[in-house]
Amino acid sequence: xxxxxxxxRVRGLGSAxxxxxxxxxxxxxxxxxxxxxxxxxxxxxxxxxYGHELMVEWLSSPLVAVPMMLMLVSIFWHxxxxxxxxxxxxxxxxxxxxxxxxxxNFFAIGGAALGIFSVAKIAFTGVAA
Amino acid sequence: MAxxxxxxxxxxxxxxxxxxxxxxxxxxxxxWGYLGYIILVGxxxxxxxxxxxxxxxxxLDAGAGYxxxxxxxxxxxxxxxxxxxxxxxxxxxxxxxxx
Numbered sequence: 001x002x003x004x005x006x007x008x009r010v011r012g013l014g015s016a017x018x019x020x021x022x023x024x025x026x027x028x029x030x031x032x033x034x035x036x037x038x039x040x041x042x043x044x045x046x047x048x049x050y051g052h053e054l055m056v057e058w059l060s061s062p063l064v065a066v067p068m069m070l071m072l073v074s075i076f077w078h079x080x081x082x083x084x085x086x087x088x089x090x091x092x093x094x095x096x097x098x099x100x101x102x103x104x105n106f107f108a109i110g111g112a113a114l115g116i117f118s119v120a121k122i123a124f125t126g127v128a129a
Numbered sequence: 130m131a132x133x134x135x136x137x138x139x140x141x142x143x144x145x146x147x148x149x150x151x152x153x154x155x156x157x158x159x160x161w162g163y164l165g166y167i168i169l170v171g172x173x174x175x176x177x178x179x180x181x182x183x184x185x186x187x188x189l190d191a192g193a194g195y196x197x198x199x200x201x202x203x204x205x206x207x208x209x210x211x212x213x214x215x216x217x218x219x220x221x222x223x224x225x226x227x228x
Contacts, residue, residue, distance in 0.1 A: 034183070038180075045222060052153070072139075111139050115139040117146075119142055119146070
């Protein structure tokens with residue numbers, strides 16, 4: 001292990017030992033996204049109209065609220081991992097890369113929390129006018 | 130999808146949970162000219178493209194489909210299938226509104 005070029009410093013060390021989990025989670029969430037987003041597309045397309053009252057009634061049903069929440073977790077997890085790899089691969093500056101990954105995590109976790117809270121509020125309170 | 134579709138989805142859920150007025154405001158953006166249709170057609174195409182591309186990559190992950198001809202065929206089939214599926218979905222939506 002030399003102290004010269006980047007490739008010289010890592011040559012011979014073997015794998016980082018932690019890439020496979022990331023890769024597998026990306027695939028697992030891809031499968032759950034496939035099922036859950038197709039469910040959303042088919043459900044939305046088949047609704048007769050999209051007025052507020054019907055939306056609240058629809059989202060209050062456990063068989064809509066639960067898959068909707070699961071879908072939010074699955075989607076945000078998948079996009080967080082996917083955009084993380086995009087940033088790691090295409091942003092050369094370490095400081096910018098670090099900042100973008102922090103922003104990405106805020107966006108993914110904050111967005112998922114906001115979405116799940118909204119669904120929970122609709123499901124539990126039915127929304128007072 | 131991550132930067133346009135998902136924020137729209139969360140905005141939609143937030144607007145519903147905040148009450149009829151917020152939802153009307155959300156809809157007023159969608160009913161601004163053809164904006165809603167442009168975005169929804171675009172997002173549905175983006176979704177189907179990503180979905181078929183993801184399915185193609187599942188096959189590639191399994192180690193299959195790397196022959197040049199096969200690989201090229203599926204790389205062309207993915208966007209075509211996405212266009213066809215998007216078209217079929219919107220045909221269904223339009224026909225539902227007419228009949």
